[in-house]
Amino acid sequence: MTEFLQHVVNGLSLGTIYALIALGYTMVYGVLKLINFAHGDIYMVGAFAGYYIATALGVQRSPSLPKAVAVFVGAMAVCGALGWAIERFAYRPLRNRPRLTSLITAIGVSFLLEFGFQLPSLRAQGEAFQGVLEGWGLRLPAPVAGVLAVLPDNFPPGPTPRFFPEPFERVDWTVLGGVHVSNYDVVSLAVAVVFMVALQLIVYRTKFGTAMRAVSYDSRVAGLMGIPVSRIISGTFVLGSVLAAVAALLVAGSRPRIDPIMGLMPGLKAFVAAVFGGIGSVPGAMVGGLVLGFSEEMVAGYTVSSFRDGIAFAMLILVLLLRPEGLFGRVSVEKV
Amino acid sequence: MGRLRLLLRPVVPFAVAAPMLWGLQVLAPQDVAIILVAIGVNVILAVSLNVVNGFTGQFSIGHAAFMAVGAYTAALITTGFREVQIAHLPVGISDAVIFALALVAAMAVASVAGLLVGIPSLRLRGDYLAIVTLGFGEIIRVVIENTRALGQATGISGLPAATNVLWTGMGVVATVVMARRLLVSTQGRALLAIREDEVAAEAMGIDTVGWKVRAFVISAAFAGLAGGLLVHRIMLVTPRMFTFVKSMEVVVMVVLGGMGSITGSIIAATVLTVALEWLRGLDQYRMVIYSILLIALMLTRPTGLFGTKEIWDTLPRWLGGRRAPGGAR
Numbered sequence: 001m002t003e004f005l006q007h008v009v010n011g012l013s014l015g016t017i018y019a020l021i022a023l024g025y026t027m028v029y030g031v032l033k034l035i036n037f038a039h040g041d042i043y044m045v046g047a048f049a050g051y052y053i054a055t056a057l058g059v060q061r062s063p064s065l066p067k068a069v070a071v072f073v074g075a076m077a078v079c080g081a082l083g084w085a086i087e088r089f090a091y092r093p094l095r096n097r098p099r100l101t102s103l104i105t106a107i108g109v110s111f112l113l114e115f116g117f118q119l120p121s122l123r124a125q126g127e128a129f130q131g132v133l134e135g136w137g138l139r140l141p142a143p144v145a146g147v148l149a150v151l152p153d154n155f156p157p158g159p160t161p162r163f164f165p166e167p168f169e170r171v172d173w174t175v176l177g178g179v180h181v182s183n184y185d186v187v188s189l190a191v192a193v194v195f196m197v198a199l200q201l202i203v204y205r206t207k208f209g210t211a212m213r214a215v216s217y218d219s220r221v222a223g224l225m226g227i228p229v230s231r232i233i234s235g236t237f238v239l240g241s242v243l244a245a246v247a248a249l250l251v252a253g254s255r256p257r258i259d260p261i262m263g264l265m266p267g268l269k270a271f272v273a274a275v276f277g278g279i280g281s282v283p284g285a286m287v288g289g290l291v292l293g294f295s296e297e298m299v300a301g302y303t304v305s306s307f308r309d310g311i312a313f314a315m316l317i318l319v320l321l322l323r324p325e326g327l328f329g330r331v332s333v334e335k336v
Numbered sequence: 337m338g339r340l341r342l343l344l345r346p347v348v349p350f351a352v353a354a355p356m357l358w359g360l361q362v363l364a365p366q367d368v369a370i371i372l373v374a375i376g377v378n379v380i381l382a383v384s385l386n387v388v389n390g391f392t393g394q395f396s397i398g399h400a401a402f403m404a405v406g407a408y409t410a411a412l413i414t415t416g417f418r419e420v421q422i423a424h425l426p427v428g429i430s431d432a433v434i435f436a437l438a439l440v441a442a443m444a445v446a447s448v449a450g451l452l453v454g455i456p457s458l459r460l461r462g463d464y465l466a467i468v469t470l471g472f473g474e475i476i477r478v479v480i481e482n483t484r485a486l487g488q489a490t491g492i493s494g495l496p497a498a499t500n501v502l503w504t505g506m507g508v509v510a511t512v513v514m515a516r517r518l519l520v521s522t523q524g525r526a527l528l529a530i531r532e533d534e535v536a537a538e539a540m541g542i543d544t545v546g547w548k549v550r551a552f553v554i555s556a557a558f559a560g561l562a563g564g565l566l567v568h569r570i571m572l573v574t575p576r577m578f579t580f581v582k583s584m585e586v587v588v589m590v591v592l593g594g595m596g597s598i599t600g601s602i603i604a605a606t607v608l609t610v611a612l613e614w615l616r617g618l619d620q621y622r623m624v625i626y627s628i629l630l631i632a633l634m635l636t637r638p639t640g641l642f643g644t645k646e647i648w649d650t651l652p653r654w655l656g657g658r659r660a661p662g663g664a665r
Contacts, residue, residue: 101634108631111630112627115623275464317456324460
C-alpha cells in the first residue's frame with residue numbers, strides 16, 4: 001500500500017509536468033492546426049534560462065525565495081519572448097502555405113534549438129575570432145562585440161549536462177507510514193495547479209481567451225468578426241511557452257541534470273498526452289498529462305523500469321487506433 | 337513484342353549498370369570507393385524517403401529507425417552464417433548468396449516494421465506520422481540498447497566486409513527503378529493524387545489509407561536495404577549510427593532536392609555526402625547548418641531545387657532560358 005501511495009505521489013508530480021507541456025501543444029494546435037515541434041525545445045530553453053539566471057544571481061551560494069521567484073519570472077519571460085519570435089519569424093510567413101511547409105519549418109526550428117545549444121561557447125569563439133581579426137588590424141563590429149560581452153561565458157552550454165542549482169533547501173517528509181514527500185513535490189504541485197487554474201480562467205473568462213477559442217473554432221470567420229487573429233496567435237504562443245518554462249523549472253528543481261536534448265522525450269510524451277486528451281482541448285491536455293504520468297509511474301514501478309519510455313508510444317498507437325480524436329476531442333469532418 | 341518490352345523494361349537498367357559498376361569496382365581506388373558507397377547508401381535513403389515524403393505528401397522523420405531494423409537483421413544473418421558455406425558453391429559465391437539473402441531479409445523485416453508503424457499513424461492526417469516516426473526512432477534505439485542479443489549499446493562488430501561499389505550500385509539502381517516505375521504507374525498516380533488533395537483523391541475512389549501505408553512500407557523496405565549495405569561496409573553496427581541525426585540528414589536531402597523529384601534526391605544526396613566528406617572539420621556545426629538550411633528553404637523556396645520535376649524537365653530551361661522542348665507542361 002505504501003509503495004502504491006508512493007507511486008501515486010510520483011505519478012502526480014510527473015503528470016502535472018506533462019500536463020503543463022501538453023497545454024502548449026494543444027493550444028497552438030487549436031489556433032494554428034500545427035504541431036509545434038519546437039515546443040519540447042522551448043521547455044529545454046526554459047531550463048537553461050533558469051540555470052543562467054540562477055548562476056548570475058548566485059543561487060548556489062545563497063538560495064533565497066526572492067531569487068527563486070526572479071529565476072522563475074526571468075525564465076518565463078525568456079521563453080515567452082522565444083515563443084513569440086519563433087511564431088513571428090518562422091511560422092507566420094508560412095501561414096497561408098501548405099501545412100507541410102510549416103511542419104518542416106517547425107522541425108527545423110526544433111533541431112536548430114537542440115543543436116544550436118550544443119555548440120561550443122560563443123563568447124570564446126568570438127574572442128578567438130577577434131584575435132584573428134586583430135592580426136589583420138581589424139575589429140569586430142561594435143554591436144556584435146557588445147552582444148558577445150553580455151552573453152554568459154558558457155553560452156551555448158555544449159553537449160555536456162549541467163546541474164541546476166537548488167533554489168531552496170530540500171526537506172523530506174515521511175507521511176502515512178513510509179511515503180516520501182519533499183517540499184519540492186509540494187511546491188511544484190502547488191505551482192502547477194495555480195498555473196493551470198490561471199490558464200483555465202484566461203481561456204474561459206477573459207476576452208483574450210474567448211478570442212482564442214473563436215480563432216481555434218474557425219480562424220477565417222473570427223477574422224471577419226474583427227478579432228485580430230495574428231495577435232491572438234502570437235499570444236497563444238507566448239502563453240504556451242511560458243507554461244513550458246514553468247514545467248522546465250519544476251522539473252529542474254527535483255531532477256537537476258539539464259542538457260540540450262532534454263526536451264526531446266518530454267516533448268514527445270506531452271504531445272502524446274495532448275493527443276490522448278484530444279488535441280485542441282485544454283482540459284483534455286490536463287487529463288492526458290495526468291493519465292500518462294500515472295501510467296508511466298505504475299508501469300515503471302510494478303514491471304520493468306526500462307519500459308517507461310515505451311508507455312507513451314504504446315498509448316499513442318492505441319489512441320490513434322481506437323479513438324483518434326482523443327478523450328475530449330470533437331470529431332471533425334474534413335470539408336472541401 | 338509489347339509483352340516482351342514490358343518484361344524487359346525493369347531488367348534493362350540492371351543489365352546496363354552491372355558491367356559499368358563492375359568496372360568502377362575494379363578501377364576505383366580505395367578512398368574513392370568508400371565515398372562512392374557512402375553516396376550510394378544516401379541515394380537509396382533519399383530516394384526511398386521521397387516515396388513517402390515526396391510522392392505521397394506525408395512526412396516521415398524516422399527513416400533511420402527502419403535503417404536500424406534492416407541493419408540489425410542483415411548483421412544477425414551474416415554473423416550467424418559466417419562459418420556456413422552453401423554446398424557445391426565456391427566460397428565467394430556462397431558468401432554473396434548469403435549476403436543477398438541477408439539484404440532481402442533486411443528489407444522484409446524493415447517493411448514489417450513499416451507496416452506496424454504506418455497502420456495506426458497513416459489513418460490520420462500527415463502530421464501524426466511525423467511525430468510517430470520520431471517517437472518510433474527513439475523507441476527502437478532504446479529497445480536495441482536494452483537487448484542483449486543485439487549487443488546493447490556496443491552493437492555487433494566483426495561483420496564481413498561484404499558491401500562494395502557493385503552491391504551498393506545495384507541497390508541504387510533497384511531503388512531508382514522502383515521509384516521511377518512506381519511514379520509512372522497507376523499506383524503512383526494514386527499516391528500523387530493523395531499528395532495533391534486527399535479529400536478529392538478519396539472522392540475519386542482511391543483507398544487513401546491503403547495507398548499511404550503501402551508507400552510507407554515500400555519506403556521502409558528500401559531504408560532497410562540501405563542499413564544492411566551501410567553496416568557491411570563499416571563492419572560494425574551500433575545503435576548510435578541510427579539516431580534522429582541520421583533521419584534528419586535524409587530529410588534534408590529530400591527537401592533540398594525537391595519533394596517528389598527522383599533526380600533531385602539523387603543530386604542532393606550526392607552533393608551533401610561529398611560536401612560532408614570535405615567539411616569533416618565542421619562536424620559540430622553540421623546539424624545547425626542543416627536546420628538553418630531547412631528553415632531557409634521553407635521560407636524562400638519550399639519546392640527545393642527541382643520541385644516535383646525531374647532534372648530533364650528543368651535543365652533545358654535553366655540553360656537556355658526557354659521552354660523545354662516538348663511544348664507546354
